[in-house]
Amino acid sequence: MHFHKFLDSLPQPDAKVEPKTDLEGLIRGLIDEGAGWIDFARFMSTALYEPKWGYYSSQNRQIGGKPSLGSDFVTAPELTPAFGRALGNSVAQALIQTQTDEIWEFGPGTGALAFQLLDYLGDKVKKYTLVDVSGELRARQSATLEVYKDKVSWVSELPPHMQGVLIGNEVLDAIPVNILKRISGTWFEQGVSYSNLSDSASAPSDSFTWAFKETSLRPPTEDGLVGDYLTEIHPQAQAFISTLVKKFSKGAFFFIDYGFPEREYYHPQRHMGTIMCHFRHTADDNPLVLVGHKDITAHVNFTAVALAAQEAGAEVLGYTSQAHFLINSGLLEGLDRADREQRAAALKLINEHEMGELFKVLVLGVGVSFDPLGCQRGDRTHTL
């Protein structure tokens, strides 16, 4: 196996560096166990979900709120309850079609979307279950959802049999990915190593480095990819979808996230990949610093998600931009009566240069088939 480190080209070290945080120390231990290398998915899952020190494990973490709350990024339900109301119309249709009164929400953040949906859907929902890899947000969710405590519950393990409507807003982008890099015609997996030696110019927290192993892994398509090329693959997201589909006897899934179909994802121009970190509302592409303090994401390959779902027995019911989905679902109804701030927030959800076009909605059906309200105009399933 070819093993190549950027490390080789670093300036000559002159001092031993101790890990700056407990999380860094833990990741260094994993790297030692892996003979000097871990894949990026392992690094990302530890940085985000390590139970004690991971980004999402911090009890004080502000998920998705406005900058004034000390958050790192803002999500649609935190921006405006109009998101939950519009999605609610689509969910209402899905509840009728699946003949269920249950909602499952994955990665529910502060509980804002759950509150909006329960508020809007009333008696149509009898049971609302929240699922997250990190249990730390539970106290906050339970405070948000106090008035609905009779309907709301949490699970840390999925039951063998499930049914109902499933929602995941910005969950797929938070599932760890593997990074592949083609250098001079050879594919490497880009993982993480560390330098236990430092030159005086680099801070200790800069000590993680990229490291490469030759690999037989490939992106799903190499068509048109020329020259050196960096990208991601999403085996964990595919496994996640497949597991869910197999557990549901009857269900409709709504996944809302930023991403592309395969031929846009593996596009010659996207040769630097899509890994993006968020810290105090600033985005950057270096996950190796401020580990545990910033969010790490990758865009979603919606084709891979749709194929994994189909292979597990689901049907793709619709796929479109967030703008189309929300407008079809009634976002604009009554907006003329909203105040200026609420209108501006709602428009952010659908403006092409904000969340309207980059964000997509994928609707899957398990054991049911219908034409989703949100995809009735502008459906792009054919692009997957």
Ligand SMILES: C[S@@+](CC[C@H](N)C(=O)[O-])C[C@H]1O[C@@H](n2cnc3c(N)ncnc32)[C@H](O)[C@@H]1O
């Ligand atoms: C960016 S936050 C989204 C929060 C919220 N949905 C919102 O819109 O404000 C991503 C959330 O997904 C959760 N998550 C990631 N992978 C998950 C999985 N496999 N199952 C359940 N939750 C997951 C993370 O722990 C995190 O809370």
